[in-house]
Amino acid sequence: MIIDAILSVLTFKTIFFIAGGTFLGIIIGSIPGLTVTMGVALFLPVTFVMTPIDGLSLLMGLYIGGTSGGLISAILLNIPGSPAAIATTYDGHPMAAQGRAGKALTISILCSFFGGIFSLAILFSISPILADVALRFGPYEYFAIALFSLTLVAGLSGDSLAKGMAAAGIGLVVSFVGMAPVTAYPRFTFGFPELDGGIALLPALIGLFAVAQILEEAESRKKPIPFRTERFSLRDMGFSLRNGLSHFTNWLRSSLIGTGIGILPGLGGAVCNILAYGAAKKYSKHPEKFGTGITDGLVASESSNNASTGGALVPLMTLGIPGDNTAAILLAGFMIHGITPGPMLFETQGVLVYGIFTALVISNLFMLVAMFAFMRGFVKVLSVPKHILLPIVMALCVIGSYGINNRLFDVGCMLAFGVLGWIMKKASMPITPLLLGFILGPIIEVNLRRGLMRTQGDFTPFLTQPISGAILGVTVCIVIVTIVRQFKKPKPV
Amino acid sequence: MFLDKQQKYRDIVTGCVLLLLSAALFWASQNIRDFASIGVGANFLPLLTAWLFLILGLAIVIASFRKTKPVKSGNDTSIGQEEAGEDAVFGGLPSVFLSIFLMVIYFLCLEKVGFLVSTLVYVFLQIQILEKDKKRNHRLFFATTLIAVVLLYFLFANVFDISLPSGILG
Numbered sequence: 001m002i003i004d005a006i007l008s009v010l011t012f013k014t015i016f017f018i019a020g021g022t023f024l025g026i027i028i029g030s031i032p033g034l035t036v037t038m039g040v041a042l043f044l045p046v047t048f049v050m051t052p053i054d055g056l057s058l059l060m061g062l063y064i065g066g067t068s069g070g071l072i073s074a075i076l077l078n079i080p081g082s083p084a085a086i087a088t089t090y091d092g093h094p095m096a097a098q099g100r101a102g103k104a105l106t107i108s109i110l111c112s113f114f115g116g117i118f119s120l121a122i123l124f125s126i127s128p129i130l131a132d133v134a135l136r137f138g139p140y141e142y143f144a145i146a147l148f149s150l151t152l153v154a155g156l157s158g159d160s161l162a163k164g165m166a167a168a169g170i171g172l173v174v175s176f177v178g179m180a181p182v183t184a185y186p187r188f189t190f191g192f193p194e195l196d197g198g199i200a201l202l203p204a205l206i207g208l209f210a211v212a213q214i215l216e217e218a219e220s221r222k223k224p225i226p227f228r229t230e231r232f233s234l235r236d237m238g239f240s241l242r243n244g245l246s247h248f249t250n251w252l253r254s255s256l257i258g259t260g261i262g263i264l265p266g267l268g269g270a271v272c273n274i275l276a277y278g279a280a281k282k283y284s285k286h287p288e289k290f291g292t293g294i295t296d297g298l299v300a301s302e303s304s305n306n307a308s309t310g311g312a313l314v315p316l317m318t319l320g321i322p323g324d325n326t327a328a329i330l331l332a333g334f335m336i337h338g339i340t341p342g343p344m345l346f347e348t349q350g351v352l353v354y355g356i357f358t359a360l361v362i363s364n365l366f367m368l369v370a371m372f373a374f375m376r377g378f379v380k381v382l383s384v385p386k387h388i389l390l391p392i393v394m395a396l397c398v399i400g401s402y403g404i405n406n407r408l409f410d411v412g413c414m415l416a417f418g419v420l421g422w423i424m425k426k427a428s429m430p431i432t433p434l435l436l437g438f439i440l441g442p443i444i445e446v447n448l449r450r451g452l453m454r455t456q457g458d459f460t461p462f463l464t465q466p467i468s469g470a471i472l473g474v475t476v477c478i479v480i481v482t483i484v485r486q487f488k489k490p491k492p493v
Numbered sequence: 494m495f496l497d498k499q500q501k502y503r504d505i506v507t508g509c510v511l512l513l514l515s516a517a518l519f520w521a522s523q524n525i526r527d528f529a530s531i532g533v534g535a536n537f538l539p540l541l542t543a544w545l546f547l548i549l550g551l552a553i554v555i556a557s558f559r560k561t562k563p564v565k566s567g568n569d570t571s572i573g574q575e576e577a578g579e580d581a582v583f584g585g586l587p588s589v590f591l592s593i594f595l596m597v598i599y600f601l602c603l604e605k606v607g608f609l610v611s612t613l614v615y616v617f618l619q620i621q622i623l624e625k626d627k628k629r630n631h632r633l634f635f636a637t638t639l640i641a642v643v644l645l646y647f648l649f650a651n652v653f654d655i656s657l658p659s660g661i662l663g
Contacts, residue, residue, distance in 0.1 A: 049653050162556070166511055166549045169542050173518065176542075180525075180535030187525050187535055211596070217623055218592040221584035387623035388634070391616040392641045394596075398603070398612070399645065403655045408604050415596050422589070427507040428500075445538050452533055 005354030009362065014057050017050070018359050021058040022366045023374075025065020030073050030081045030378055033217065033386050034393070036066025037325045038209045042393065044202060044333055045400040052337040052352055057359035059333045063326055064116060064363040067269055067309050068371065071108040071302055072378050075101060084269030084305035087277035091290065091297030098293050105375065107295050108302040110244070111251065113368040115303030118255040119262065119310025120360050123317075127346070127353075130318040134343035139451035140461055142319075144468035146443040148475045149265035149321050150436055155482040156267060158430035167429045170420075171437020172444075174199055181446040182453070194409040201332045203401040203414035204438065208431055209325070210397045211418020214390045216425065247299045250280050258304030262311020265436060268324025269305040276304030310360070316341050317353065321440065328435050336404070504557035511550030518543035583625065592622055607660035608650075612642050 009015070021043070028039035040062045047055030070085030075092035088108060095104035137145075154164035177188045178198030189195040254276035261272035280300035281290045290297050312323025313330075320342040322328040334341050339349060346353055371378070401414040421431060455461050463469045518539055525536035599615040617638045621629070649655045 045649065045655060046653060048655060160553075162549045162552045163507070165545065166507075166553070169545050169549070170514075172538065172542050173514075176539050183535060185525065185535040187539070188521060214619070214623075215589050215592055218588040219584055219586070220625075222625070387625065388620055388637050390623060391619035391638075392645070394619065395612045395616055395642060395645055398599075398608070399649050399655065399657065402603075402658060403649070406656055408600070408658060411600055411603065415593075415600055418596075419593060427503055427510075429507070441538075448538075449533060457533075 001350045002354050005351045006358050008053055008351055008355045009057065009358045014054050014359070015362065017054050017058040018061040018362050019366050019370075021061020022065035022363045023061075023370055025062040025067075026069035026072075026367065026370060026378060027065075027381050028062070029066035029069025030071075030382060031384065031386075031389070032073050032077070032079045032081050033213065034389070035082050035209065035213075036063060036069075036084070037205075037329060038213065038393070039066045040326055040329045040333070041202070041206045041209055042396045042400060044329065044336065045396075045403040047333060048336060048403055052334075052339060053355045053359075055337060056330075056333060056352070056356055057363075059330055060356060060359045061363045061366070063309060063330065064306075064360065064367055065370075066326070067306055068109070068112045068116075068367050069378070070305070071112065072105070072375075073382055075104045075108065076379060077382065082269070084273055084308070085301065086270070087273040087301035088298060088305075090277065090301070091292070091294050092301075094291070094293030095295075095298070100293070103295075104293075104298060105371075107298050109368060109371045111254075111299050111302035112306040112371075113364055114251060115255045115258060115306035116309055116364040116367070117361070118252075118303070119259040119307040120357065120364065121310075122259050123310040123313055123360075124357055127314055127317050130314065131343040131346040134318050135347075137343070137467070139447035139454065140465045140468035141471070143444060143447035143451060143462060144471035144475070145319060146321065146440040146447065148471045148478075149315075150433070150440050150444070151475045151478055153265055153267070153436045154433045155478055156271075157432045159428065161479075161482045161486055163427070163429045164433050167424065167431070168433035168437040170424075171434035171439075172441045174204065174434070174438045175441025175445075181442055182449045192409075194407065199413055199438075200404060200410055201335065201438070202404050203410040204417045205329055205332060205435070206397045206400055207414040207417025207419075208421040208435065210393055211414060212421030212425065212431075214394055215418060215422040217386060217390055219422075243295075247296065250283075250296055250299050251303050253279060253283070254300040254304040255307040258307025259311035261304075262308035262323050263314045265315055265321050265323055267308075267432075268312050268326070269308040270324075272308050273301040273305040276300040306364075313360075317345060317356075318343055320443070322436070325432055325435060328439060331439065501557050504553055508550045508552075508554030508557065511546045511553065515543045515546035515550060518546065583622075588622055592619065595619060595622065603658040603660070605660045608657040609642070609646050611660075612646070613638060616642055 009018075024043070025036065025039060028034045029036050040059055043058065043062055047058060050058070066082065067084055070081035070083075071088050071092065073079050073081040074085040074088035075096050078089050078093040080086045080089055092104045092108065095101065150168050154168040155161055156164075158164040158167070173188075175198070177195050179186055179196060186196055257276045257279060258269070258272045261267050261275065262269075277290075277297055277300045280296050281287045284290065284296055286294075308324065312327040315321040315323045316327045316331060320331070320340060322331050331341060339345070339352070397414060398411055401410045402408065404410060424431060424434070451462060452459065461468075463472060522536040522539040522543060525534070525539070595615065595618055599611055602611040602614075617634060620634045620638065624634075646657070650657050
């Protein structure tokens with residue numbers, strides 16, 4: 001099966017899509033304001049007409065490229081191209097300012113590659129085992145895992161637990177629209193027949209991530225920073241093996257943090273690069289040098305954010321629960337082709353699963369080659385002004401939302417979600433819990449109701465079954481710990 | 494202090510919106526009569542979420558009143574200066590509302606006028622709203638809009654064969 005899978009990807013057409021996806025991903029990732037999540041969402045309509053393996057390979061390429069591309073503007077402009085590259089600016093830009101831009105880019109690219117490969121190795125080894133375990137899960141376990149994921153995201157993704165939970169609640173409300181699971185009772189449709197099937201995931205995602213971004217840009221009063229590349233020397237890309245090996249522990253720790261955070265639902269690259277940077281500083285022999293242009297900081301940030309990619313795919317492929325925002329869009333990418341990620345995927349679509357794994361490896365390799373070969377070109381792309389780019393992005397959004405069901409109603413939904421996303425940002429509410437609430441709402445509800453039907457309305461088995469009981473116990477602990485931490489937080493003076 | 498006050502005001506509004514949402518959910522869930530269910534019905538989770546909003550709304554409003562008020566903040570002057578200096582650039586809420594208005598008109602025109610023409614007009618006007626510089630290169634905007642939109646239209650409608658809204662002008 002694995003050989004079949006590898007062969008299914010090793011065609012000229014599929015490799016072309018992987019390479020193209022990675023290349024475009026690097027460009028999207030490197031432009032501040034265009035995130036990898038938005039990039040993958042924008043290219044979903046292109047995959048409508050492709051075979052599943054071609055379409056998903058393109059999306060995986062975009063994912064890997066987009067996560068890596070953020071380092072270019074982080075180092076050269078001191079603006080992270082994506083939130084996953086925030087910590088890269090701490091030491092990357094000081095290095096560039098000292099005339100060591102070439103070295104900073106080389107180290108970051110290599111770390112991105114090895115971090116990515118590390119997480120893929122974990123994905124290859126863990127996923128089949130986890131899928132095997134998940135096959136034995138019933139409604140109790142699924143209910144517990146989905147509730148756990150939602151609570152974790154609500155508690156961790158913003159500054160305030162209340163706002164995180166409110167965002168998750170809004171996501172749940174969105175998921176309630178349409179036929180109720182199990183009994184197919186229509187609710188919250190307000191007389192719109194288009195809402196009987198519920199709100200489509202793709203227009204909602206595009207609205208939240210792309211349209212909201214356009215509104216935010218409209219609101220901004222900042223003038224764009226004039227871009228100059230001649231300040232930076234891209235020479236001296238040299239990097240000795242001995243020097244590289246001295247970073248092994250830091251790389252391993254950061255990659256582990258990245259993969260671990262990636263596996264936890266809803267967090268991903270934006271969180272782990274800062275955590276890994278913090279950990280590298282804490283365990284360093286010279287923490288005072290961090291922030292002045294030290295390579296250790298780059299190694300931590302760049303290996304961890306790429307390591308989160310493989311991690312985020314673990315829960316997506318094995319349980320159907322996305323590990324980060326981009327994985328949520330990838331979930332929509334699977335659904336377009338009528339494939340539901342989950343433990344059965346390994347049984348029914350084994351060739352596709354291992355094909356995707358192969359595409360991820362190829363994409364990482366291509367990212368490495370493309371970043372070195374076309375560095376100067378990518379740097380030039382950064383000068384494309386956002387005010388011209390974003391309206392064109394909007395046109396793509398319309399194509400994507402309309403194309404999924406051929407109805408204008410979805411375009412309207414996209415706009416509504418765009419405004420919602422902008423309002424939530426103004427209210428300092430995180431978007432990720434909403435997204436997870438939307439995706440996990442049906443999983444929570446369907447499994448709760450199925451479980452209760454099995455027990456004739458008795459909730460006790462949810463708590464007494466060992467796996468679901470333990471997960472629900474941990475969920476309660478997370479809520480308590482988060483509340484206690486919020487009360488202990490020093491008040492601003 | 495300015496920022497804190499604004500944050501407090503925003504928190505109160507957020508809390509109140511959640512309370513309203515909670516009331517709306519309670520009201521809307523009342524009409525759900527799901528007799529076929531065993532255990533819990535189709536209104537169970539919506540009602541639970543309504544309770545959640547009620548508690549969170551109250552918590553956010555109460556917390557915003559209880560926040561300690563700083564007496565003086567050194568950042569005050571710098572924020573004031575920044576605001577004054579930025580006045581020259583078009584942005585803020587008027588720009589957002591104008592963009593939303595433009596998007597709604599675009600949405601309404603899509604089916605009547607068709608994707609190609611309405612997108613051309615929309616993209617050109619949206620670039621004008623987003624451009625922060627007073628010196629505007631209209632020719633460049635027009636050329637970019639024309640090339641990008643026609644290319645997108647050709648790519649999706651002809652190469653990828655995805656149907657796009659076609660009004661009287663295609």
